[in-house]
Amino acid sequence: MAILTTRALKKHYGRIIAVDGVDMETRDGELLAVLGPSGSGKTTLMRMVAGLEEPSAGELFIDGRSIVGVPPRSRNIAMVFQNYALYPNMTVRDNILFPLRARKMPPDEQRRQLDWVAGILEITDLLDRRPTRLSGGQSQRVALARAMVRTPDLFLFDEPLSSLDAQIRSQARGELRELHDRTGITTLYVTHDQTEALGLADRIMVMEKGTVHQIGTPQQLYYDPADTFVAGFIGDPPMNLLPLDGRIIGVRPEHFHLAAEAPNDEIALALDIEVEHLEFLGAEWLIYGVVRRGVTEQRRPPRVIGRLRQAAMPTLATGETHHFVVTRRDACVFDPETGQRLSQAKVAVA
């Protein structure tokens, strides 16, 4: 268990800035997802924590001790790589024992640790295989076992689910979370997949272009995005951003109400929306439309996506224009210049 802190952490390669002044602190034992599009600097940040890259400026601490300049082997940090990086010339057993042997742990203790970790991850019958003869899911378990076996201070996961088939990904996600709850080791989990981050993490740090946009719980990020980037990045489909009276109003797709069915509440937006097409997703419908009236006039009328939480066919039809409202409680207000949020937070700060 440990707390990781960064202060004004920077990394640039020549003129290209990968990480541009990151200040963050994990909580003890939490699973913090680092979420961002590719090129946002999240992997570089992780590599600096691991010691695989030296920061250009700034500080890195584990439990208050600076780790800048400490070689990776002395940091007691374990990392699970995207491609798992299992040693192909060794059996699964030797892969898992490798970090223990490198640390010259006594053999009987090695055996105890191996049995423990192989039991948890249910890989006891794979121990004599070569990594080339493992499936994606099995490789992932072995990589996890190799990381867990020496009980590190900090876990780093670099998109560990991205090379798994879609079918077993959600199952693996559940197992990862369970594993984290069992070990309670502080974990940094880098991903570009918001489903993974929202479903797995205690808190999420959203990064873009080397800077941190917001750190918060999945609920905070969803209901209280700190700026228009987070609003447009989190959620599938993301928040609709509409200009009105010199401000930007953010509306989640599920927060559009037909005027006739609107709750009795203060109204922030009243829109005429022309329905372009409908998309059936099983338990819900997505409504793609164009705003015809109700926002600041623009050369091109803004498009919106609404969500209808019902399986039954909606009464709306393509080509029709309907009147929708959004309550003030549901709307987020942003400054169009800075993109920063102006309205009050809705979720209590954890």
Place this chain on the structure above:
Amino acid sequence: MRTAARKPLFYAAIVLLVLFTTLPVLYAVITIFKRESELYRFGSNPFLYETSPTLDHLIYLFTDTAFPTFAMNSLIIGLLVVAITVALAVPAAYALARLTGHWGERSGMAIFLVYLIPPTLLFIPLFRIVVALGLANTIWSLVLVLPTITIPFCTWLLLGFFRSVPPQLDEAALLDGCTRLQAFWKVVLPQALPGIGACIVFAFSLSLSNYIYAVTFVSESAARNISAGVPTELIRGDVYFWPSLMAATTVVAIPLGIAYGLLFDYLVRGFQSAGAGGE
């Protein structure tokens, strides 16, 4: 119908190619055991023994010529050249493979280009160096000079092998408690072993076959190796000791051919990956 016709054609082509490549070797092997009277008689079939075969030429080669000394010299030179080459090319190739950016690729290519400079251009300046170091007429001149050919080539060959090892493996080893050297030794090197095997065969065979350095740097018979010694010892004036010449070359060529055959797949893989990496 067409596929049925193709198969015999395919095998006929293979048989032809096999004959084309093996006939010279077969001819050489048969010649070794031929009596001179038969060898020089017009009209005798070169592939058949009309008089009984003899071991005389082989015995002559090993007892009455300096061939055993040449072979020993070649072996010593070969082993030392291999050792020097591997010791220098392996770390060089690993470093180049892990150099990020364009410099790694460019230097890899530059090193390969060095290999393309023909020895016929280099032997005069190299001879001055060899003389200045007092190594002329010793096998050490070849031990010193031959790596100038083998190191660039082997570095380039190994570069492809090291590039095919994902850098995440080194990094995983670093995080698992290894130093850079340990990570290289325990994780990266075992996966480049086929490449190193290919390098060993290449460096050894090159040290055997190089003629121009061997002839120019060493004129003393006792210090000569096979490639320079055999032609001078077994060709006297215009008298060719054909059976013994054939024996001298075949004795060396056959084990080397087998080694090449065993490592052929690795060699091709090395060339492919090195070429792809240098694009």
